[in-house]
Amino acid sequence: MATATAKPNPYRSAKYVISAHRLAQLPDDTGCEVAFSGRSNAGKSSAINLLTDQKSLARTSKTPGRTQQIIIFELDAQRRIVDLPGYGYAKVPAKLRAHWKEVLQAYFANRHSLKGVVVIMDIRHPMRPFDQQMLAWCQAHDVPAHIVLTKADKLKRGPAQATLLGVLKSLPDCFSVQTFSAKSGAGLNTLIDRLNPWYGLESSNPQHGDCTAGPTHDKPSGPTGSTT
Ligand code: GDP
Secondary structure (H helix, E strand, C coil), X not given: CCCCCCCCCHHHHCEEEEEECCHXXXXXXXXXXXXEEECCCCCHHHHXXXXXXXXXXXXXXXXXXXXXXXEEEEEECCEEEEECCCCCCXXXXXXXXXXXXXXXXXXXXXXXXXXXXXXXXXXXXXXXXXXHHHHHHHHHCXXXXXXXXXXXXXXXXXXXXXXXXXXXXXXCCCCEEEECCCCCCCCHHHHHHHHHHHCCCCCCCHHHCCCCCCCCCCCCCCCCEECC
């Protein structure tokens, strides 16, 4: 898959590990992990595939509601990408929605290795109730969040910028937001720069980063907006 990055990309090493229906099935709670959340069809799988430079690591689908597991990808023994189920969709049975609400709430509350959450939103439909729920859990448990407004190629620059600023204004200080397009690759470098510190990786030389385990979540210094 073509990428727009000339930077080192430590996410290319991502490998599928396991799909979990319950928290007990997750790998040991050590090292660093970053969770990717998003409503079904928002573009989460496409964003993960672009990030990892792998065409079909995360499955993409035109059928909303298909991803119904917590999927773990490993970068190395201490670093994981966690693909959360996009359960906020009307056709997901109420019982399953209730299951995931409970599981994810417990995950946000108790997962010590969770260093940050990327909330993927379709730039044309940002901040839906499901997204707000994710952000509320992040805030409640002191987990930093980064919003990726994807499918930016579907909007002209002016409306995309207006949406970015509107979302930025509504966020608490420790959250950040950017525009993105899995189709063009725009915003990939910004995403990598945002993720690297959560994984204890440096942008310029990822091999020298140090991943620290523990219950303390690193907080970004303040809100940022980017239209790269
Ligand atoms: P998920 O359900 O959130 O994992 O969403 P997918 O990644 O499967 O994407 C849903 C649909 O949106 C698919 O048809 C993708 O091809 C499309 N899509 C995803 N990202 C982009 C993007 O940045 N630009 C455009 N134009 N389409 C996208």
